[in-house]
Amino acid sequence: MKNYSLSRRNFVKQSAVLSGGLYMAPHLASAFEDQESMPLEPVELAWLENPGNAQFGGVTMGVPWPKGQLKQSEFLLTNSAGKQIPVQSWPLAFWPDGSIKWAGHAIPQADEMGSDWKLMPGKGIRPSKEVKVEETADMIKIDTGIMQCQIDKKGPNLLKSIRRNGREGLKNGRLVLMKQDGILGEKASISTSLFEGEIYQVTVEQNGPVRAVVKLEGKHAAPGEDAWLPFVIRFYFYAGGASIRTMHTIVFDGEEEKDFIKGLGLRFDVPMEDELYDRHIRFAGKGEGVFGEAVRGLTGLRRDAGEAVREAQVQGKKTPPQSTFPESVRSRLHYIPAFGDYTLSQTSSDAFAIRKRTASGHAWLKSGFGDRSRGTGYVGGPAGGVAFGIRNFWQSYPAQLDIRNAQTENVEVTMWLWAPDAPAMDLRFYHDGMGQDTYEKQLDALNITYEDYEPGFGTAKGVARTSEMQLWVMEKTPSHEAFNALANGVETPPQLVASPEYLHQMGVFGKIWDLPDQSSTKKAKIEEYLNDYFEFYKGQVDDHRWYGFWDYGDVMHSYDYDRHTWRYDVGGFAWDNSELSTDLWLWYYFLRTGRSDVFRMAEAMTRHTGEVDVHHLGKFAPLGSRHNVMHWGCSAKQLRISTAANRRFYYYLTADERVGDLMKEQINAVATLKEIPPTRKVSSKSLWETDDDPNHVYAGFGTDYSAIAAAWLTEWERTGDDKIKTKLMNSMRTIAAQPKGFFTGGSRLDLRTGKFEIQDRQRATASHLSAVFGLMEICAELVENIDMPAFKTAWLQYCELYNASGEEQEKVLGNSLGGLNLGQGHSRLTAYAAQQKNDAQLAARAWREFFGGAAGYRFEKPEIYQVEGAEILHPVEEGHISTNATAQWGLAAIQCLGLVGSYLEE
Structure with missing residues (x-):
């Protein structure tokens, strides 16, 4: 414990808490099943990726803590030199006894970026320059100690003014939206309107001393137009920082047939006072490439300005006094064109272009090009400037950075999340319905394209998109190396994480996984x-360019081997939309490996599936959409897609507030099933009809309940809300009381109490989908956190009998369940029952089911091969692989190893 300000004895005495060590030997870890008896050790944290040459404003992470030990969220953090780093901490989740289960921890930019970070309960230090927040009736002022920011509470100015060292570096930060009323080529004339964001509500979510978070909500407005396109913006400030992290969310509430977004972004003004030849433009290319020019160039002239002048300008430094310029140059400066307008445009995942012009009304010059820009720019001079960047710039194309009027005293910068250079955003459904005006026709069509169509259901109304941006107010033009550090920090924001060993020791997310x-x-x-x-799917993302504003983060469902492409245009076989828990597979694989590439793929998927695949307003809110050619196109609007079970990992590992919003949306989501019954096309109306009682809705004990329980468990963990806890426990108790437990299938749920009506039907039933959308994982956490023997018995019965023989099922349930699917995926349920009952025979059966490969994979190396030649557009990797089978095989492999790995025989 050397180098800590608290001695071990005083630490124990003062904090009366404990935490688990990072590299605890497995035999020791297994001995501490009661977390209250674990030894007191600091938690070691490491960078997800080596930050290297990356500049960032601050870092926020989530760390789990042992049950029963932490009552207050005070912590201290040290770096590899033993120096204390300021840390701000807060609870993210609580154990049932009220102790802290997960805590969020925020630190400012650290000078020393080593990998040996240690976090422990105790009283830490405060930053020398604290974030201070001052709120009045009209505005909010944030002072990081370096930068002072003013945010208006009404009107368009999200960032009214930002100052550094007393100088205003940025002003009038506002949202901009360009709307078209049609698509070029379809209408004779197109009308375009410009909207600006109008603030309706501002909330200070955190106010320092290390981190401040301000949330702004509103809509885009224009004179004579109805306000539309709701937005949620969060600004993040860190102590001693000169940057603002921005999380930007829009929710589409327009009419797809007439509201076409032509441009969407954040715009601000940059005051300028330097000479035109001292004003500099920077754009980040790929790797370490930088485009750097001055507004008025002094290189390449017919008359030489001198080496000192040329070197200073190329390096972005203040040039020598004009009086030292050669007369042949100094007397003719006004003849050198000043280029005031610059654009970096990324209109596909594989091409960006840079252009410039002197001013509006004059021709553009092609200035640079490449494939994948890091999406960061800069404008400024020796007196100061602003750097700005969009994360996932090329992955989420079309994106664009505009600099306008750099030759004037007021430069306008726009960070376009949807680039005006690209065609307008078209969210219309991709076909006209083809006469599917009855359920019978829709079900018949389902048999050919696997698409569950219904008129009016394939709407984008309510879907959302979240983007991340970064702003820096600079003292001067950064060197190319320093600018690269900014761009690298935008492209891959540094993230601190606890090790897989520690996460496993804490038993996070169900105690159902083990280390490799x-x-x-x-x-x-x-x-x-x-x-x-995993490597195959990571490669498929790039092979098939699963990129774009609305697509990045998702993968495809099924493959067409005749065309050598994924079935991107075939009904329900296209975008995956979390089908069979792709999200969970990636997150559990990350937990056990700690791999950064797995984290980043799971992160992108969490952002996408929680925003784009879910309706956040309108009659379908907050349900998700089943897999389809359009992410929102399927008429099956279901809890299993919007489930909080898929979001919890990223939230607890990063403390991300937006993902917290998404999980909170799901608390009462089950009520929407009254209007959108999931089985309306295939079951008797009497089964799910609840119009006689507005307080009841029919819900299944499988995919519905996994989402209901995930939402309620997560909200109870996050808030300690006794009402939510009561509803959760009532739901568990009344499932256990059903005549056949989980095999009863479903019942009417009282939305007020969480109780299910007790059914009188005696025939047991099961669906192959019930446990493959998070039910296994959530029930494992319910059993761990809530001592309810009857529920545990009912769940273990389901786990043991699903894959059992018909004779065994009939003996216990009174009837066989018939031919059930996804046997390999359900091997993990058998493994769970075996582990809970300490049953070697069940464990052996689980491994037989896993290796048997029913509705999954045989136990052999995946057959992956290269396809090239004239049959395809470009060479790709191909394999006899499906996303459903991969997700379920991956979860079964991880959980069978974690639960009954000791029973696996050669």
């Missing part, structure tokens, strides 16, 4: 194949 194990031939092969499947 290659101690036997079979285990080594499972680990190898887990890696192979």
